[in-house]
Structures are given as C-alpha cells and as structure tokens.
Amino acid sequence: MDKNDIKEYANHLMFDLNDEELSAIEKDFAVLEAQLGLLDLIDTTNTEEMIYPFEDDTFFLREDNADHIISKEDALRNAPKEREGHFVVPKVVK
C-alpha cells in the first residue's frame, strides 16, 4: 500500500491527510498488515460470519405512529449556521 492508496481511503470518507499523517499511517500499516496476516492462518472454511454476539430476536417493527418528536427549535439548537428555521449550507445551484 502506498500513500496514494491511503489518501484514497481517507478521501472516500470525506477527509484529507497531510504529508506527516500519510507517512505515519504508511509506517503503521506495515505492522498492521502483519497483524492482519495472522487471520490468514485460521481456517474459516464453512464458517458463517458472526456479526452480532447473539442471534435471539430483540427487534420488532413498531407501529407507524409519530414518536419522540422534537421541536424545530431543538432540532436547530446545535446547527452551526441557521436562518429562518433552516440549516444553512453553501448554495448548490449558482
């Protein structure tokens, strides 16, 4: 893996890396790849993936009733920029 790959992985998640960060991650990846290589020693043939600890059913589809409604004022309380009851973002159509 080179710095271009690392930059692509970062940009895919909507952030950027400076040269110092790129070099540090590139260096750390050498150890990480060795640690991940240890998984290859495990035979996982016919093994199903385990996503959650338990498979018992704790989910249900609730009735489609409005619940936990928050006011517009509360919804906008933490907005970095707000005007006339809306979140403000840069113009999309210019």
Next chain:
Amino acid sequence: MTIREMKKQDPKILLNDAYNKVVEYQKKLNASITIIEPEANASDGLLSNIPVAVKDNFSTEGIKTTAASNILDNYVPIFDATVVKKLKEAGTVIVSKASMDELAMGGSNLTANIGPCHNPYDLKRISGGSSGGSAVLVASGAVPLAIGSDTGDSVRKPAAFCGVVGVKPTYGRISRYGVIPYASSLDHVGYFTTNIEDAALALSVLAGRDDLDMTSSYAEVKNYHEDLNGDIKGKKILVFDNVVNAIEDQTIIAQFNQLVAGLAAKGALVKHVSFDNDLMRAIFGTYFIIANAEATANHSNLDGIRFGHRVDGNTMEEVMINTRTRGFSSFIKKRFVVGSYSLFEENQERLLRKAHKVRRLIVEAVMAELKDADALIAPASGIIAPKIASEEKIDELTDAYLIAENHMIIGNFGGLPSMTQPMGFKDGMPLGVNITCNPFREQTMFDIGLAIEDLTGLKGLVKEDF
C-alpha cells in the same frame, strides 16, 4: 466506603465534597471535560444523592457532550441517554463529564482533545482508556460510581491500571441509547466502582430492556446486590493459560497464581484451559478490522452540517471535508483509514468477512469450555500502567501484546459479562484480575468477585494522596 454506607451521610455534604474533589483534582488528574455544580436530586431511589461521573460520550440534556473530540466540542444534546435518565431516576447527581480517548477509540486516554488523563497512583503514568477519566475519578475517591463504555476492554483495562472494579455486562444488558457509538456490534455500557457490592447495585439500577435500543435484551433484571453471595464452593473456574503463558512479568504471574490458589482453597473447582494460540493471536486484528469498519459508518454524521464544529467551504462537499479534516485528530484518521481499507470492495472478503468468521471461531472455542463452567479467569494485563511519555513501546507482534493485552476483547466478540477488579500491586501500581462468565450470568460474576475481594482485601481501594 460503599454506596450503602454513603447514603447515611448528609446528602449536601456528600455532594459538595465530591464536587470539591473533582474541581481540586482536575489540576493534577485532568479527568473531567465538564464539571457540573451539584443540585440535590429529590428522588429517593437506590442511588439517592450519590455523586457520579459520566463518560463524555453519553448524551446529557443541556450539558456539553464532546466525546473528547474537537469536532463535537460545542455540542449540547437536547436529550438524555437512557443510562443518564436511569441514573437521575435512581437519585444520582452528575458532577463530571469524564475524559476519554477521542470518540472512545484508544486504550490510553492520551488522545483526548483536552490532553492526557493522569493515574492517581503515579501522575506520570496513563489511566488507560478509553474510559480513563471515569476510572480515575473513582480511583481517586472523588465519586463512588462512574459510567464508561467498553468496545474492546475500554472499561476493564483502565480499571486494572487504576485499581478499581470495572464492569462490562452482557451485550444488551444495559441500553446504549444516547451513547455516541464506536462499533455497534461490540459497544457495551459499563461502569466503575470501588467494590463488588456497589458494582452489583449499579447493575440493578442500570440494566433492562429499552425499546430505544433495539439490541437491548428482554432478559429478566435481578436484584444483583441483594442476592450477592461470596460462597464459591463448587464453582467451576477456568484459568486462561494462553494469557498466563504470554505474560513475561513473573511478579504478576505469582500474584495471580496465589489468587487462584486462594479460590481453590475456598472450594472452587479450578481447571486450566488453553485455546489454539493462532486463534488467540488473531483477536487484535479481528477486532481492529470490525471495530473500525463499523466506526466509519457510525461517524459519517459528523460533518458539520447539523451539529458540531463547522469549517466553511465553497460547496457542501468542501464543508464536510474541511470539517472532518480539521475536526478529527491524526490518531482517529488512522483508524478511519483502516475501516475504509477493509470496506473497499476488493478487500471485503479478505478482511471484513474473514474477520467476522474468525470472530465466530474465537467465541465458539471459548464457549465450548465456558458453557460447562462458571468463569474464565486471567490477569487483566501483563504490565502496570505505562508512562505517559514512555519511550518503551511494546512489540505489537508478540504474544505479550497480541494475547496478554488483548484477550479481554473476547468479552466484546461474544457479548459475555466480564469484570476486572484489583488483584495486588507492583512497584506501587495496581494490578487487575479479569473474570468472564456466561451470557447474563452477572450474578455469578459478582459472587466470584466478592470471593476475590475477600482474598485480596482490596475492597474500597482509593488513592487520595497524589
């Protein structure tokens, strides 16, 4: 002093004393992100007027909740996490939003945006993380109960380094609604106390089904504190030999062996177990892939549009990129890169799916032994808390790191109840022992913990002179 004994004190004095300690200790420990002046709670619940600390990734209505990250350092939730609601209903008073590793990603508390949290046993040493501030506030005697979260030992490791009890119950036992997540399939709410009685009492208060967290369990909640019984005659305890063999420090091994002999003398049936070392060495890599892949999705909402710190740009895309680039520390970005790497289509089979399969094999191997026993026991760590400015870095490809420092992640993989408590000391620094039990067998965990507490004599351990 237990919470039961504290409740006999004048609540006003108790709360003011806790608040004053949190304020005074801040200069030396740096354990709080926000300190809150106490107001008496009218509830006469099980924890009436008990001062508590809450890790800063738990939403608290009207109180800043930053998760120790610059991107959230102006965020004030409009609601309480279910745990916070339960704490208030039980009568507690929150006096601190405790420091933590940024976004709960880390095991040192060095990545908090307010700087390192210091260990009260030696201020030059780390608290451990990610719930370091919570551990330190209990260890220093500021509060008797502090809430943390545990994705890969983030309660149990700092508990070991700071000499307190650290509990991570069964997955789904305590609601996670309102907790800023790290990795949803591994995240647990946990907590710290100075003794087992308080640990059992806290679970009686915090546990229970919550429809706002659809992974929370319907399993019956018991009165763990009332049913505590330290008689462990006939209890089957498995000694985790892979961990013991991976630890190089013979002082730690000697103290652990002495404790196990004590349990046997109390009538426990002790059996040594060893799992495939290749599986054990794969714990960390498996964890790192799963946790960081899940984190990338969980943190995609941190974009500066609806909340948090925004860094401006000419387009929506620029705002998001600028906000996230400046808002996350380099350490967090590295973890996100790992998550992104494992989610790229060409890597998914080789990394993420492989990790999910290895996770199953690790859990199945442990459960094959644990299902016929009561607990698995091991030293929580093979080292004392490292120095903050340590130049010694543990080799991360050795068993001393891969197994001895990461074995408690098994509790997160399998959702198993797991607890660390003080075992002894080395060079004046606390050592911890970890016990892990079958799902929803917290009562057994506390009962064995009570027997351990009796053997070590370390009930109510605090370090106030630092």
